[in-house]
Amino acid sequence: ATKIGILTGGGDCPGLNAVIRGVVKSAVGRGWEVVGIEDGFDGFLHPEKCRPLGLEEVRGILPRGGTILGTSNRGNPFAFPIMREGKVELVDVSDEVRSRIVQLGLDALIVVGGDGSLKIAQELMRRGVPIVGVPKTIDNDLLETDVTFGYNTALETATDALDKLHSTAESHHRVMVLEVMGRYAGWIALESGIAGGADVILIPEIPYDIDRIREAIIARCKRGRRFSVVVVAEGAYPKGGNRVLKEAAGGKSVVERLGGVGETLSRELGGVLEMDIRVTVLGHLQRGGTPSTFDRCIGSRFGVKAVELVEAGAFGQMVCLKGRHITSVSIEDAVRSLNLIDPSGEMVRHAEALGIMLGR
């Protein structure tokens, strides 16, 4: 019988369990066997982390956040961190991974991951491992799919936070800054900001001008709106400030951990505004919780489609959503750069038409 492996790599996100369940149900339906690899690619290095997945293992997991397989950001087999004489060395352990795949008798591997895991998948493909990819990330920064699963749930969490911040902002006549995730992309900030009626939205794709933000907040006060709600993406930066975005677009990132921009902004604004400012960092709340209906649905369908691709021998392909259809594209095309917001595109124009200040 056909035997397939599945792993979840990189940061977790809501909907991963829906994908795992979708894969297991449709594979078992074909009489196939499924092996779950725990903790991302790392699991291949530990035989006890490669375990059979059947219908019993996926029972009741659909509404659960996280991933029953566990995940890891550190398991890149081409640069695997190993401690030697008190120092961390990055070692290529990809041969070990490939021999484990042979040893397990896997006919194919389904990699559920963001751009990091999919780049690793692509490299393993090049070395002969038959792989199908499934796009996962709350950041929605993958090309070639209308959306990644996990994003919708993160968006709901951010919008809910904005609704809650609004009432307290208004009562206290404050500026409330909400820092959201998204890495180098501003999708979570922009869409939750539109949905949550933010006054200012700052995204990495549009370096912000602090004077213009201040003017916008003061103008609101003059119109009798003595409070403002600002959403800032963790990757946002001031005009002439750091160049995280450019580095990212070039395929390399110098700054691995983002964040702290909410506080920076509050300091910058605090010097020029009389109003009280408070910062909320939404953080990993955006990655947790039960997946939304949308994420459960596309997650499940992505799982089914991944199995169909394996059956068709369409290796090197990534499942994707185009319009209302689940189809596929090459992993290579999906990871060639990041899906960022077009500063002169429709969504930004519509936000500005709604009177939202985009930092410029």
Ligand code: F6P
């Ligand atoms: O890529 C998902 C993401 O949640 C980003 O939005 C964020 O920058 C990063 O992961 C946080 O990573 P960690 O879980 O390592 O703190």
